[in-house]
């Protein structure tokens with residue numbers, strides 16, 4: 001994988017295979033045909049030579065072929081001191097070495113060789129198994145190094161101590177940008193998920209990465225000061241194919257232009273014999289060339305979501321030009337892909353065009369259009385209240401008390417699962433209550449609730465005080481910039497301590513009015529009804545201050561707080577009117593759905609013909625179940641609503657499509673990582689939209705770098721046969737049902753296909769189960785356990801065998817074959833394993849603490865008195881999320 005074929009280099013460098021082959025032969029590289037492979041270093045030198053005719057200083061074209069390099073080891077000339085100062089400059093490790101490095105010893109201890117070399121410079125390195133060493137005199141590449149060294153600036157960098165192994169990044173199937181760290185030898189992660197630094201930087205700066213046109217040869221051969229070198233991984237099939245396509249296209253365009261005499265014929269042809277031939281052959285070809293306007297565009301106005309080809313047209317460039325620029329930065333796009341903001345910025349800079357973006361959604365933003373029209377007949381409207389607070393602090397009970405209806409009793413686990421909205425009257429004035437549940441799984445819903453809300457009631461149980469979700473609720477309220485009233489509940493309880501609640505909240509900056517702050521604290525009891533009137537009065541007072549108004553003469557604008565699919569009714573949306581009046585027969589749009597309002601049902605079950613501002617109601621007539629939190633606007637006609645909804649749906653679909661087809665190279669490498677990453681495909685079915693959103697939100701958060709939930713389908717309603725079929729199509733997937741249960745036929749099908757349907761009535765149970773499932777799928781965490789330590793008392797060098805360390809086991813047990821590290825002065829200098837363990841002259845399987853023994857370390861002989869040999873083993877533990 002460290003090698004690259006001539007044809008691949010030719011493609012990248014934009015040269016012909018033969019041309020490059022000739023150059024490679026001139027340089028004495030071992031190549032026969034276009035598919036011959038050379039090393040990345042050689043590739044760098046070759047491209048440089050082929051393009052600019054330059055060679056790295058000191059490089060001499062060899063007269064005869066030299067043997068293949070295994071390892072190039074170069075020592076600081078004349079620095080004979082056998083001390084740690086001795087410097088070994090560069091080691092080029094080839095495939096065999098890499099293979100060897102796959103062994104635990106070398107892989108886990110990237111820095112080890114350096115330390116080892118410091119201690120036992122030349123001899124040890126030469127003895128290392130599997131690495132053959134070629135001295136500088138025997139090896140041309142080494143000559144390059146030597147000659148380079150003579151160059152003052154390079155010499156400076158070279159003469160720094162330490163060994164620097166140039167190791168190619170380990171082969172990664174699709175990862176394109178290889179990162180070769182010259183400094184941190186071998187410490188490269190096996191499958192680095194990090195974005196290649198240079199590409200990431202280039203993205204940020206908009207700087208184009210010049211892969212081969214730049215002086216890459218010098219980067220590789222002498223750029224020891226460089227942190228890393230980023231190269232294209234030609235081994236990736238997709239990229240290779242993409243490059244081939246682009247190259248093919250480029251060639252065709254070039255040919256067309258040449259045929260039409262657009263390009264400077266002779267020089268070009270003389271320079272590129274291949275093209276000359278194709279020109280001869282191409283005699284019959286059409287002389288037609290697409291007229292390319294030469295007009296230079298300096299400023300354009302484009303939609304925010306523009307496709308590659310649209311952008312190209314706007315800036316008067318070819319699609320290929322646009323693709324190329326992004327490709328060079330590691331972003332792979334096709335002509336139909338949408339460009340991101342960053343990409344547009346990069347392109348604008350590259351093409352020196354001033355780009356102004358406009359949002360096409362502006363045209364589709366029906367809410368903004370509604371808001372742009374001024375209200376003319378403003379009237380006071382009821383406040384919309386959301387109750388939030390910690391679990392079990394009494395939200396539902398309070399709302400029940402206010403409405404004098406019991407809801408909490410009916411719910412599974414006593415937990416409120418849905419978002420409901422109701423209206424009550426106090427002193428002839430109406431107040432609308434949105435009931436939002438109080439657990440973090442509903443955070444999303446809660447924040448949506450806050451958006452539709454004028455005032456938030458934070459319920460705090462007087463006997464329990466401020467709890468985590470109280471704080472969360474406060475944060476959400478603050479973020480939404482909504483005023484809040486604190487209801488100190490459960491005042492009937494003997495343990496009630498309202499002052500404690502006040503103190504705790506005051507600490508958070510929520511100071512009660514009677515303590516000189518600005519927050520109303522109302523002591524209440526949902527059980528006895530104590531303080532409820534006060535609470536309602538406080539709400540009305542606050543509303544008055546806020547001067548909440550709406551224009552009932554306008555067409556309606558409403559917020560969807562919950563939606564569901566109901567038997568006999570179809571999609572039902574629970575809405576609260578924000579402005580205007582909603583009437584039966586109105587046409588409306590809600591996000592991507594639309595419809596004609598067939599019925600309006602109030603919270604007490606009555607059907608009405610129309611409802612005004614702040615009124616909650618269930619509406620029937622939409623074509624699909626709208627999303628919770630979306631805004632409904634009444635349109636002039638059904639056609640208008642339909643067209644708008646369809647356009648919005650199409651827009652979103654395209655964006656989604658673009659998202660799924662478009663992948664930058666970085667994304668690709670991440671995708672690979674995610675390919676390794678095990679994911680749990682799930683189908684989620686829930687009774688109402690609100691719960692679905694909450695489950696989705698929570699499941700999406702349940703991931704780490706390794707495991708994630710992949711929602712393959714989601715929907716409101718029961719589990720269907722088609723859900724089962726879908727789940728069956730994805731390996732290891734499950735169907736998660738919330739408040740839905742499979743019916744007979746579905747159950748049978750699931751049984752037949754072996755698809756698991758898990759039903760829940762409490763969201764937390766569902767989430768906990770998934771968390772457990774994911775935990776089981778995660779690779780075990782491998783940690784280390786030290787098994788023993790032995791001190792080296794003396795050493796014996798035994799002929800060809802090597803050095804035996806006479807040790808005393810100071811701790812634990814030393815076992816033959818176990819992993820071991822050599823510690824000198826507290827520093828780990830080598831990692832290997834116990835290759836031989838003897839008690840007196842006998843082989844021993846293990847030696848316990850307090851006993852003496854002879855130890856040999858595999859591939860390591862520079863053992864010294866006072867060293868400590870530590871043995872260890874890897875322990876696997878099941879990871880938890």
Ligand SMILES: Nc1nc2c(ncn2[C@@H]2O[C@H](COP(=O)(O)OP(=O)(O)OP(=O)(O)O)[C@@H](O)[C@H]2O)c(=O)[nH]1
Pocket residue numbers: 389390391392393394395396397398408414415416437438439489490491492493524525526527528
């Ligand atoms: N003594 C007393 N108990 C109360 C009061 N308010 C609520 N409770 C009890 O506290 C428990 C939780 O009340 P809920 O109304 O379900 O609390 P919640 O905040 O809606 O709970 P979730 O919906 O689970 O978030 C129930 O057992 C109630 O009976 C009160 O004022 N006094």
